[in-house]
Amino acid sequence: MNDLWNQIELVSEWLSASAQWHGDDGIPHRLLQHLHYSGLSLLFAALIGLAFGLLVGHTGRGGFLVASLANIARAVPTIGLILLVVTVAGLGVTPVLVALTALAIPPILVNTFEGIRGVDADAKDAAQGMGMTGWGVLWRVEAPMALPLILLGLRTAAIQIVATATIAAYPGLGGLGRYIVDGLARNDYELVIGGTVVVVVLAVVVQLVFALLRRLVVSRGLLGSSRPS
Amino acid sequence: MITFEGVTKRYPDGTVALDDVSLECPTGRITVFVGTSGGGKTTALRTINRMVEPTGGRVLIDGRDVLERKSSELRRGIGYVIQHAGLFPHRTIEDNIATVPYLLRWNRKKARDTAHELMERVGLEPGMAKRYPFQLSGGQQQRVGVARALAADPPIMLMDEPFSAVDPVVRHELQEEFLRLQAELHKTIVFVTHDIDEAIKLGDRIAVFRTGGRLVQVASPEDILARPADDFVAGFIGHDRGIRRLSFIPATDAPLTERSVLAADAPVADARAAGDEWTLVIDADRRPLGWASAEVLPASGTVGDARLAPIGHTFDIEGDSVRAALDAAILSPSGRAVGVDGAGRLVGVADQADLSATITAAVAAEAAEAEAVSAGAAAGAAADGADPKDAGSGDRPAAGADGGGG
Ligand SMILES: Nc1ncnc2c1ncn2[C@@H]1O[C@H](COP(=O)(O)OP(=O)(O)O)[C@@H](O)[C@H]1O
Numbered sequence: 001m002n003d004l005w006n007q008i009e010l011v012s013e014w015l016s017a018s019a020q021w022h023g024d025d026g027i028p029h030r031l032l033q034h035l036h037y038s039g040l041s042l043l044f045a046a047l048i049g050l051a052f053g054l055l056v057g058h059t060g061r062g063g064f065l066v067a068s069l070a071n072i073a074r075a076v077p078t079i080g081l082i083l084l085v086v087t088v089a090g091l092g093v094t095p096v097l098v099a100l101t102a103l104a105i106p107p108i109l110v111n112t113f114e115g116i117r118g119v120d121a122d123a124k125d126a127a128q129g130m131g132m133t134g135w136g137v138l139w140r141v142e143a144p145m146a147l148p149l150i151l152l153g154l155r156t157a158a159i160q161i162v163a164t165a166t167i168a169a170y171p172g173l174g175g176l177g178r179y180i181v182d183g184l185a186r187n188d189y190e191l192v193i194g195g196t197v198v199v200v201v202l203a204v205v206v207q208l209v210f211a212l213l214r215r216l217v218v219s220r221g222l223l224g225s226s227r228p229s
Numbered sequence: 230m231i232t233f234e235g236v237t238k239r240y241p242d243g244t245v246a247l248d249d250v251s252l253e254c255p256t257g258r259i260t261v262f263v264g265t266s267g268g269g270k271t272t273a274l275r276t277i278n279r280m281v282e283p284t285g286g287r288v289l290i291d292g293r294d295v296l297e298r299k300s301s302e303l304r305r306g307i308g309y310v311i312q313h314a315g316l317f318p319h320r321t322i323e324d325n326i327a328t329v330p331y332l333l334r335w336n337r338k339k340a341r342d343t344a345h346e347l348m349e350r351v352g353l354e355p356g357m358a359k360r361y362p363f364q365l366s367g368g369q370q371q372r373v374g375v376a377r378a379l380a381a382d383p384p385i386m387l388m389d390e391p392f393s394a395v396d397p398v399v400r401h402e403l404q405e406e407f408l409r410l411q412a413e414l415h416k417t418i419v420f421v422t423h424d425i426d427e428a429i430k431l432g433d434r435i436a437v438f439r440t441g442g443r444l445v446q447v448a449s450p451e452d453i454l455a456r457p458a459d460d461f462v463a464g465f466i467g468h469d470r471g472i473r474r475l476s477f478i479p480a481t482d483a484p485l486t487e488r489s490v491l492a493a494d495a496p497v498a499d500a501r502a503a504g505d506e507w508t509l510v511i512d513a514d515r516r517p518l519g520w521a522s523a524e525v526l527p528a529s530g531t532v533g534d535a536r537l538a539p540i541g542h543t544f545d546i547e548g549d550s551v552r553a554a555l556d557a558a559i560l561s562p563s564g565r566a567v568g569v570d571g572a573g574r575l576v577g578v579a580d581q582a583d584l585s586a587t588i589t590a591a592v593a594a595e596a597a598e599a600e601a602v603s604a605g606a607a608a609g610a611a612a613d614g615a616d617p618k619d620a621g622s623g624d625r626p627a628a629g630a631d632g633g634g635g
Pocket residue numbers: 240241242244245246264265266267268269270271272273438
């Protein structure tokens with residue numbers, strides 16, 4: 001108990017130290033770096049995951065492939081993936097982005113696919129029967145109806161990315177992971193815990209942002225009847 | 230008019246859903262596809278808007294093959310209603326209804342105004358415009374489905390079991406309103422149901438489908454009941470078809486008399502002279518006032534002075550059937566039914582015995598006619614050298630019965 005209290009005191013001291021809020025090793029700078037890698041990875045993952053998820057869900061072809069790929073991808077350990085990419089592509093931003101993107105694709109792909117596939121067959125039939133084209137059905141009916149699951153996929157991916165982007169510090173790329181890596185190297189646990197707390201807070205903020213987004217973009221007609229996730 | 234010319238549909242797995250179906254669905258009328266489950270009704274309906282493409286034969290709308298038209302454009306001109314409504318849960322009721330207007334790029338205001346008009350037409354409260362489908366009952370959702378199909382005012386409506394998933398009371402309501410709407414709109418409607426009662430109630434023409442996608446008979450409801458083409462149709466109609474048929478013999482056929490009808494100011498002596506147990510008393514305008522029993526006639530004065538028994542139900546000589554007349558007679562204190570015109574004025578009185586005789590005669594006449602038709606059909610088939618199987622199936626029996634219904 002005392003221990004925990006000590007920790008909290010240490011962290012708050014660390015957080016309130018003016019050094020943490022200025023310069024290249026300050027929280028704002030590290031946070032921006034972190035958000036930069038995370039945002040880019042999420043963007044790439046979303047482009048790929050959504051495109052394939054929508055396509056496969058809409059056509060109903062390749063569903064088994066999607067599920068299998070996603071399961072395999074989930075089983076690959078992130079650190080292993082980074083090491084693999086770094087070994088193949090060398091140190092730098094690209095391998096980190098590739099690894100984070102690869103990590104984030106499965107939840108987006110699978111949830112998008114499941115969301116589209118789960119759209120009420122009668123609604124699709126009616127949409128088509130009233131003269132919507134294939135694209136029309138996808139954009140006006142399937143995608144909006146799958147939106148709760150699509151957002152869930154994006155949220156899961158975003159949180160994973162934010163937490164995992166700490167590894168960008170290993171190849172010397174900065175971000176919030178720096179505190180953890182440096183702290184571990186220097187046996188400075190205050191630094192490790194402080195960095196971890198910032199990452200956790202960021203994850204919580206991401207969660208909140210998605211909750212807000214959900215209320216803004218998902219139709220009330222979908223939220224009212226049932227509450228998926 | 231929608232024309233099926235030898236339409237066959239064989240699915241890739243080998244299932245034959247339609248087997249050489251030829252049929253016409255006349256403009257402005259309701260054609261009902263009825264039959265056992267898996268009989269190909271839905272498949273037949275869906276060939277009209279190209280949701281299914283035939284593997285043989287053609288479907289024509291006003292003489293033009295539907296396959297010649299781009300499917301999305303074709304469909305925007307054909308209303309489409311399905312069993313569970315298939316509403317879009319993420320859209321409000323008004324936006325659901327305005328689906329096709331939006332596709333046709335009407336401006337938003339015009340589309341919404343149309344949606345609101347249609348809501349009123351199908352009996353939905355204006356307050357529901359901004360609600361979502363999950364907030365509506367099954368019956369209300371079906372109404373939205375119908376309104377949505379009507380939104381761009383298409384000349385043709387395809388309806389696949391639209392009322393099958395709601396409870397009987399609501400179904401009855403929806404059917405009544407559907408008929409009322411059609412009386413205003415005169416759409417060319419193809420309506421699929423598995424319920425023969427619904428078919429008889431709604432159809433101007435009925436097409437009976439049998440498992441294997443075979444069309445067994447096309448005829449007016451009256452003719453289907455009177456002359457089922459084969460045992461399958463007879464079995465499908467059921468054993469109570471005799472009672473159902475009475476609904477189609479018009480009350481104008483009922484033999485009406487003016488026997489023992491007296492004006493209220495006629496002297497009691499006239500009623501006594503007639504010697505009937507019951508006298509129908511009418512006013513100067515020929516409106517029936519009530520029945521006077523011989524027992525309650527006053528000693529003197531006019532028949533209007535008697536304590537009159539209420540008429541109960543009258544029947545409308547123009548609109549009602551012999552069945553309604555018979556019901557009225559059975560419920561009447563005198564055992565006689567009072568026939569009135571549209572303005573409620575007396576036309577004549579019919580008793581149960583007379584009505585029964587009318588029914589017997591009508592049935593006998595139909596039977597004779599049926600015999601003549603089938604003899605003619607057989608002769609025609611023999612002359613054509615056609616496969617005798619076709620004489621009793623296909624739409625041949627409908628030929629003599631086209632004008633019926635509606
Ligand atoms: N997409 C399909 N693939 C294979 N068979 C089908 C398909 N759709 C319908 N069928 C079959 O075609 C037959 C007719 O079906 P349907 O038209 O739905 O009948 P109904 O509407 O009269 O119940 C049934 O045997 C059904 O199983």
